[in-house]
Amino acid sequence: MDYDSTHVGTVHSDFEEPSDPDAMRDAESTIVVDTEYEEALYRIEDNDHLKIVFYIHQADEPTLRGPRRYGVERGTFACRSPNRPSPIGTTTVELIERDGQELRVQGLDAIDGTPVLDIKPYAPNLDRPEETDEDRRDAPRERIERGVRNREREELLLRAGEIHGHFCPYLALGVMSGVHAMRELGATNEGMEDYLAVLETNSCFADGVQVVTGCTFGNNALIYRDYGKTAVTLVSRDEPDDGVRVHVKEREEIVERDYPEASELFDRVIAEGEGTAADRERLSEVWAEVAFNLIDRPIHDLCDVETAVSVDLPDRAPIFEDATCGVCGESVMAPKTVECDGETRCRDCADASYLQLDGRGLARIDPRK
Numbered sequence: 001m002d003y004d005s006t007h008v009g010t011v012h013s014d015f016e017e018p019s020d021p022d023a024m025r026d027a028e029s030t031i032v033v034d035t036e037y038e039e040a041l042y043r044i045e046d047n048d049h050l051k052i053v054f055y056i057h058q059a060d061e062p063t064l065r066g067p068r069r070y071g072v073e074r075g076t077f078a079c080r081s082p083n084r085p086s087p088i089g090t091t092t093v094e095l096i097e098r099d100g101q102e103l104r105v106q107g108l109d110a111i112d113g114t115p116v117l118d119i120k121p122y123a124p125n126l127d128r129p130e131e132t133d134e135d136r137r138d139a140p141r142e143r144i145e146r147g148v149r150n151r152e153r154e155e156l157l158l159r160a161g162e163i164h165g166h167f168c169p170y171l172a173l174g175v176m177s178g179v180h181a182m183r184e185l186g187a188t189n190e191g192m193e194d195y196l197a198v199l200e201t202n203s204c205f206a207d208g209v210q211v212v213t214g215c216t217f218g219n220n221a222l223i224y225r226d227y228g229k230t231a232v233t234l235v236s237r238d239e240p241d242d243g244v245r246v247h248v249k250e251r252e253e254i255v256e257r258d259y260p261e262a263s264e265l266f267d268r269v270i271a272e273g274e275g276t277a278a279d280r281e282r283l284s285e286v287w288a289e290v291a292f293n294l295i296d297r298p299i300h301d302l303c304d305v306e307t308a309v310s311v312d313l314p315d316r317a318p319i320f321e322d323a324t325c326g327v328c329g330e331s332v333m334a335p336k337t338v339e340c341d342g343e344t345r346c347r348d349c350a351d352a353s354y355l356q357l358d359g360r361g362l363a364r365i366d367p368r369k
């Protein structure tokens, strides 16, 4: 059965043929609504976001299933392939400006000349399904994985703020690096050691990476290498020679050059430990502004990305036997104990040296010195 639909406008875009959807979504385009439908735009500017329904006029032959650009193979109704039985696209865009019958938008992955079939306001309470507690029990990382798939970097930065406690440039860079590496690998991480992140810093960057990739100390998926570089390598356990390393270039210069007020405040308040309470408050405001500004910048402006990086993988989480300390009576992983005066002791009770990860990186602490 055939149905009628009506042409209500046309997309004007710099993209004349299908291109990298991420690049298309970063660009602005204009929808020119046909004169006879201009009246239907009345008060459309009350909306920040719109859903655009369009006809994918340059689609290839429809397929029902195929490998996806991101993640595993999916059926056509389970993905956003343009080659569909009904070649219709729907995309949520940001409305930047309305000028008469022209809508300037960002986020539309439709090429120049695409016929528009309909325009609707995006309504978060209707269009975004409530996430139930049960959903979250079944798949605790689902919201984050969706954020990575859809490159919702700002949403992911907000999530990272929940554990980091503040917003800052390095947290943003960690989120961006995590998103880029996950997408480059086509990774979906269910949090069970399938992927490993090798972090070369324990700065704020590390928290952004952990939230986005799900590779944490606690699930034995995070390796810390004490290099003091703002970099992370993400790798799948199945393909240890196919890692992706993201390294923040000109770590300090990015902030100094592009956000001088933030840099000057940081030096005064944090580096020199001076500055008034008002300075401190202003710093956290400016720091957050910089973070939310950085988060939308193209990764290659800020970072070098290497692919096919080999990583020496440790075993999956080893399970150690417990021993009991002869002094404090607490249980302790057996390989961490020391023999002292004929009994087994924990390192604390034996006054033995140990490794500590703190602001300096890894340091060996010897309590007897």
Ligand SMILES: [Zn+2]
Pocket (backbone or CB within 6 Å): 164, 166, 167, 168, 170, 171, 204
């Ligand atoms: Zn921070």
Ligand SMILES: [Zn+2]
Pocket (backbone or CB within 6 Å): 325, 326, 327, 328, 329, 330, 345, 346, 347, 348, 349, 350
């Ligand atoms: Zn003890």
